[in-house]
Amino acid sequence: MRSTLVHKNDHWRGTFFAMAGNCEILIDVKQKTLAQAILNCVEQEVKRIEKKYSRYTADNIIYKINNTNGRPVNVDDETGRLLDYANQCYELSDGAFDITSGVLRKVWKFDGSEHIPTQNEINNILNLVGWQKIKWRSPELQLLPGMQIDFGGLGKEYAADRAALLVSEQFSNHVLINLGGDIAAAGPRQDGRPWEIGLQDPNKKNKTAMANVKLHHGAVATSGDLNRFLLKDGVRYTHILNPNTGWPVKNAPRQVTVIADTCTDAGMLSTFSILHGQGAEDFLKAQDVEYRIIY
Amino acid sequence: MQLKKNQSIRAKLALATSALLVTNPITTLAETGAVADNDRFDISRLYYTEQERVTVEKIQASVSKALNESNKFKFSYVYDTMSGASPNGRIYNASGVGSNITYTTASGNANTVANNAGGAAATWKTTFKDARTAFNAEWEHALTTTLKAVAGAANSSENDYDSRTYSGRLLWDVDQRRTTLTIGASTNFDTVKAIGGNPKGGTTIACMADTSFAPNWLSCNPNTIYYKPASKVTSDYLVGITQVWNRNTLMQFNVALSQEKGYLTDPYKQVSIVDSQFGGEIAIINEQRPDTRKTRALFYKVVYLPTDNIATHSSYRLFWDDWGIVSHTFDERIRFNFNEKIYIQAHGRLHWQGAADFFRSSVGADVNSNNYFANAPQYISADSRLGELATVTAGLKMGYKINNSSNISSRVENMIQKYNQALLPTMKTWIVQIILNIKF
Numbered sequence: 001m002r003s004t005l006v007h008k009n010d011h012w013r014g015t016f017f018a019m020a021g022n023c024e025i026l027i028d029v030k031q032k033t034l035a036q037a038i039l040n041c042v043e044q045e046v047k048r049i050e051k052k053y054s055r056y057t058a059d060n061i062i063y064k065i066n067n068t069n070g071r072p073v074n075v076d077d078e079t080g081r082l083l084d085y086a087n088q089c090y091e092l093s094d095g096a097f098d099i100t101s102g103v104l105r106k107v108w109k110f111d112g113s114e115h116i117p118t119q120n121e122i123n124n125i126l127n128l129v130g131w132q133k134i135k136w137r138s139p140e141l142q143l144l145p146g147m148q149i150d151f152g153g154l155g156k157e158y159a160a161d162r163a164a165l166l167v168s169e170q171f172s173n174h175v176l177i178n179l180g181g182d183i184a185a186a187g188p189r190q191d192g193r194p195w196e197i198g199l200q201d202p203n204k205k206n207k208t209a210m211a212n213v214k215l216h217h218g219a220v221a222t223s224g225d226l227n228r229f230l231l232k233d234g235v236r237y238t239h240i241l242n243p244n245t246g247w248p249v250k251n252a253p254r255q256v257t258v259i260a261d262t263c264t265d266a267g268m269l270s271t272f273s274i275l276h277g278q279g280a281e282d283f284l285k286a287q288d289v290e291y292r293i294i295y
Numbered sequence: 296m297q298l299k300k301n302q303s304i305r306a307k308l309a310l311a312t313s314a315l316l317v318t319n320p321i322t323t324l325a326e327t328g329a330v331a332d333n334d335r336f337d338i339s340r341l342y343y344t345e346q347e348r349v350t351v352e353k354i355q356a357s358v359s360k361a362l363n364e365s366n367k368f369k370f371s372y373v374y375d376t377m378s379g380a381s382p383n384g385r386i387y388n389a390s391g392v393g394s395n396i397t398y399t400t401a402s403g404n405a406n407t408v409a410n411n412a413g414g415a416a417a418t419w420k421t422t423f424k425d426a427r428t429a430f431n432a433e434w435e436h437a438l439t440t441t442l443k444a445v446a447g448a449a450n451s452s453e454n455d456y457d458s459r460t461y462s463g464r465l466l467w468d469v470d471q472r473r474t475t476l477t478i479g480a481s482t483n484f485d486t487v488k489a490i491g492g493n494p495k496g497g498t499t500i501a502c503m504a505d506t507s508f509a510p511n512w513l514s515c516n517p518n519t520i521y522y523k524p525a526s527k528v529t530s531d532y533l534v535g536i537t538q539v540w541n542r543n544t545l546m547q548f549n550v551a552l553s554q555e556k557g558y559l560t561d562p563y564k565q566v567s568i569v570d571s572q573f574g575g576e577i578a579i580i581n582e583q584r585p586d587t588r589k590t591r592a593l594f595y596k597v598v599y600l601p602t603d604n605i606a607t608h609s610s611y612r613l614f615w616d617d618w619g620i621v622s623h624t625f626d627e628r629i630r631f632n633f634n635e636k637i638y639i640q641a642h643g644r645l646h647w648q649g650a651a652d653f654f655r656s657s658v659g660a661d662v663n664s665n666n667y668f669a670n671a672p673q674y675i676s677a678d679s680r681l682g683e684l685a686t687v688t689a690g691l692k693m694g695y696k697i698n699n700s701s702n703i704s705s706r707v708e709n710m711i712q713k714y715n716q717a718l719l720p721t722m723k724t725w726i727v728q729i730i731l732n733i734k735f
Contacts, residue, residue, distance in 0.1 A: 077364070077440070080440060081314065081315050081317070082315065084311075084314065084315070084472070085311055085312070085314070085315040088307070088311040089308075089311070092307055092308060092311070093304075138439070138440045139439075139440050158315070158316075161316050162316065165316060169699070170699065173635075260305075261309060261312075262309070262312050264312045264315065264316070265305070265308055265309055265312050268312075269308065272304070286303050287303055287304070287305045288303060288305065
């Protein structure tokens with residue numbers, strides 16, 4: 001799919017499709033050639049990261065790691081930094097954020113249906129979950145046979161930050177990057193004004209913004225999704241799973257939006273808060289960040 | 296769920312994210328001793344002038360190049376020309392023995408001149424003119440992703456002094472790369488080859504056989520012995536830690552030990568023997584320093600970024616040695632980024648140094664002893680650099696980013712050095728430098 005670039009009022013709007021969503025780039029520069037160069041730069045970086053870390057590609061590093069069958073594998077510098085980061089998030093969340101928990105999706109299908117897996121099915125999969133079972137000594141990574149990792153929990157946020165960084169280094173910082181709701185501003189508008197970001201209320205069918213966020217720089221990320229859940233006996237199961245129990249987090253907010261310095265930080269804080277279940281808001285209050293929470 | 300409730304993890308998370316995005320502004324300011332990151336070329340021109348003293352013009356060029364992920368090289372070149380005159384330690388006394396004496400010094404064409412313009416502040420100075428060429432090569436090799444080794448070799452040569460240095464250090468990143476541990480060692484092999492030979496320390500250069508002040512002095516014969524080129528070996532050891540505390544704060548702590556052996560005397564420095572009854576200079580001897588020296592230094596530095604546009608570097612260094620010198624240095628740099636292209640950096644430095652145990656501005660001779668040198672200790676120096684002194688430096692640097700791959704900057708500094716010696720005037724120095732960096 002090709003990207004598009006159109007002029008809207010006083011800025012350029014570029015769009016392309018990547019990471020399973022629509023990506024929108026707002027560019028506050030005059031010349032079209034510059035806007036096009038910025039859009040190309042963002043698209044290239046986002047697609048590079050998507051290709052490198054997608055779970056659905058057979059020739060990338062994730063595929064290589066997940067198909068080692070217990071043998072150690074050497075990873076490149078960028079992947080090493082992501083693993084270091086995942087390790088720190090695992091520690092900071094006391095094991096709640098775990099990049100090995102993706103295999104639980106083999107038994108949990110969050111399609112809005114009533115299908116709940118049996119405890120037996122869950123227990124079998126749980127043997128393959130646990131970052132502490134992995135040997136990670138940079139640059140060497142060794143998984144137990146059958147274990148898998150994925151960076152789905154931070155890939156989009158990381159891509160937004162990387163793209164914002166690249167664009168501000170190479171072109172201009174009057175750019176806002178929105179990768180399907182994960183947003184990073186390379187800097188403010190040309191005249192110093194902030195970008196205005198509308199937040200949707202997932203409880204309402206129409207897509208009017210329930211609140212606006214003004215962003216000079218920094219980022220916004222949202223976790224939770226009204227379309228990814230299971231409903232059984234009146235209990236709504238979120239798609240965020242507790243890697244210790246193998247079950248979805250109970251009483252979790254439906255959606256948490258966090259505003260932070262980087263999109264990766266914002267994404268992690270919103271994910272961590274949902275992992276706290278009903279304690280989500282207390283957690284966010286303690287972080288001293290701006291947030292919106294919807295139950 | 297065992298998540299820590301109501302405990303802020305935001306700062307730790309932000310730090311981890313910075314490492315992930317390789318954007319941590321603070322880590323780029325760490326000076327761990329690693330070879331510069333990028334493929335880059337630096338060239339600078341420096342002009343240093345001490346009022347009524349030494350002038351140095353320096354050209355420096357360096358190139359850093361990463362051959363691959365795990366090997367980097369840096370090569371630098373320095374060319375200095377030095378000229379002027381520096382105090383040689385003697386007391387100025389117009390009718391003293393030195394009035395008639397010419398000295399051969401560096402480059403063979405210099406002599407000792409009197410700066411008598413300042414009256415009571417008059418000093419003897421040794422003039423010189425010399426050029427120095429220096430090369431330095433460093434190779435950094437990543438042994439693992441967290442352990443780097445740097446090996447270096449340097450050579451410096453000028454008319455009357457040669458120096459060769461070999462160095463090695465290990466840089467180990469631990470604690471998710473928030474901490475870098477450094478251990479290093481280097482050895483210098485220096486050759487001192489003063490024009491005309493290196494004088495044996497403590498020997499007599501000149502003396503008056505009979506003076507109007509003290510007619511009873513016995514006759515005295517100059518007995519300076521000149522050596523062929525002498526050698527000096529210095530071994531340095533360093534252990535350091537650089538630690539990122541949070542997104543805005545970084546600290547560095549180093550311990551340095553050094554051991555020097557060999558001809559540590561300065562061949563151009565002299566000491567006056569003064570008639571303690573009448574006050575005139577009656578003899579001149581060559582200074583003599585011990586042939587070993589052990590130095591110790593502790594260095595502590597904090598880099599703090601109060602906002603995205605301001606960076607402060609604050610450091611303190613404590614130095615002491617077995618010659619009895621203790622020094623304290625406070626250094627502060629504050630950088631303001633006005634916009635993406637222009638920054639200004641203010642620099643202030645305060646330095647105080649206590650005198651070496653064997654420092655004497657002159658030695659008094661007792662008329663009744665019939666011996667000029669009875670009071671001269673075994674080790675003696677009147678070199679103002681070993682005396683008590685205080686230095687204040689203030690400077691300003693301005694930088695401009697020409698484009699994404701090149702920067703130009705310029706600095707001007709004024710240094711004032713005051714000595715605790717009545718006869719030595721305060722030294723005023725200006726330093727002007729222009730630097731160009733190009734990434735390629």
